[in-house]
């Protein structure tokens with residue numbers, strides 16, 4: 078339907094408030110997704126005996142979880158009070174649920190990743206090194222079991238707000254985000270592992286990119302008026318970049334990913350960059366939709382008129 | 385209306401066994417004179433720092449809106465007086481606050497009063513709202529505040545439990561618990577709560593702040609500072625049941641006097657937030673005052689969101705497993 082040309086507001090001032098979050102949060106959305114996807118890839122590589130893919134993926138999961146956690150803590154108004162997150166567990170708060178998932182996932186993925194890092198050292202760490210080796214597989218598998226939650230809850234985190242563009246996308250955001258996570262993790266595997274081991278990474282990358290792309294199309298329909306915010310300003314530029322990079326990466330993967338090491342690495346890098354842009358685009362679209370009262374007033378006014 | 389269960393007694397539902405009657409505010413915009421005594425009293429009592437002394441250039445309102453250091457905010461709308469006899473609910477010729485498609489975030493950019501539209505309109509039944517017949521302008525004023533929602537999104541999404549429900553049924557931030565994650569801020573459908581900015585170490589900087597309905601005064605049996613200071617009883621404090629009855633009576637009174645525009649906002653326990661603890665009598669559509677026309681607590685859709693997340697997680701797991709089928713080359 079054609080939205081009304083005019084609407085009423087209080088001198089054009091916003092009604093809802095934009096989240097006070099800086100780039101830490103969209104960066105975390107990416108890093109958490111990368112960690113989750115990588116831990117799944119690592120678990121599969123471990124079980125299928127693909128050591129190089131396993132190493133890249135485990136280190137990717139370690140890095141994603143560590144850097145992501147740092148970004149989350151940095152974004153707090155009072156970082157020193159981070160541990161207050163642990164004084165309760167609330168299913169009505171996606172942030173509480175996510176914090177518990179991440180604090181369980183982090184050490185497990187960290188252990189598996191540390192085992193890989195230790196193996197790269199020119200010397201062996203006595204005792205602790207052997208313990209780490211023994212713990213790597215169970216820890217990695219447990220981390221992979223938590224990965225679906227880690228990759229999908231962030232969609233709920235954004236959607237469970239009064240931010241018009243995020244809430245209107247609540248039926249698709251978790252699916253877009255798991256697709257983006259898989260594309261990023263597959264992309265990392267393609268960048269870091271030899272061709273003979275990257276078949277699963279390539280499949281995961283392309284599958285993830287296709288899932289994200291199709292769910293984004295559906296998401297734009299669900300968003301109604303607020304879908305505008307994905308196509309203008311900063312969010313619009315990021316969204317276009319995410320589309321371009323993801324399509325290029327996926328096409329490159331299918332065409333050359335299994336034959337040419339350089340082309341595989343470039344396709345993987347494009348998919349990683351595409352995933353970054355997806356997260357930042359959706360983040361910025363939400364912020365823009367909160368700052369302009371039209372996205373709050375018009376859909377609500379239509380709802381009132383209908384009932 | 386929304387198929388959302390109503391909690392008549394949020395304090396008891398939260399686990400307070402000995403709870404007094406739910407307390408709230410009835411803010412009657414029809415008698416507000418825009419003096420801002422409430423803003424000042426609130427700042428003074430609660431020790432809230434100054435948060436900007438700029439001129440906004442849009443009306444007599446230079447406060448702008450609620451925020452971490454503004455817990456009462458008097459909206460001040462200057463609008464062309466509608467012709468007498470115009471249907472009460474037809475859209476107003478609201479030049480002052482109506483924006484075209486391209487209206488952006490620049491406050492006041494759409495403020496182009498067109499006094500000629502209503503020039504010559506004689507004084508009508510809307511005269512209870514401040515304004516003068518000669519200028520063809522009417523002034524709407526109303527003091528905004530945290531709604532102390534029955535279903536409060538800020539409280540639902542708070543990961544630390546810093547936001548809590550008091551025995552009075554109100555919603556309060558525990559300053560010593562909040563770690564400033566900021567999640568409550570985009571969650572509030574009214575844009576009430578915000579994180580205080582300022583030099584690190586200054587009082588409550590970095591944590592979420594909003595109206596407490598003067599929790600400290602309530603516990604001592606006093607009324608909140610704003611209600612105490614209001615010279616016209618536009619802000620009334622008391623038991624919510626009683627306030628609702630009083631407000632219904634007031635609307636009937638105004639309708640009988642010909643003020644067909646008078647309507648309550650936030651008083652309906654079946655609305656999208658389960659009814660507000662602090663509700664309002666308005667003389668125009670809510671969005672004219674900067675209020676959302678049909679606010680809904682975002683967590684109403686949370687079960688559906690978790691279901692989608694479960695489907696998404698299962699898809700990822702299945703996809704990852706499928707990626708390894710015959711993967712050894």
Ligand code: SF4
Pocket residue numbers: 530531532533536537538539555571572573574575576577594
């Ligand atoms: S109005 Fe906003 S800040 Fe106040 S209780 Fe409701 S959700 Fe919380």
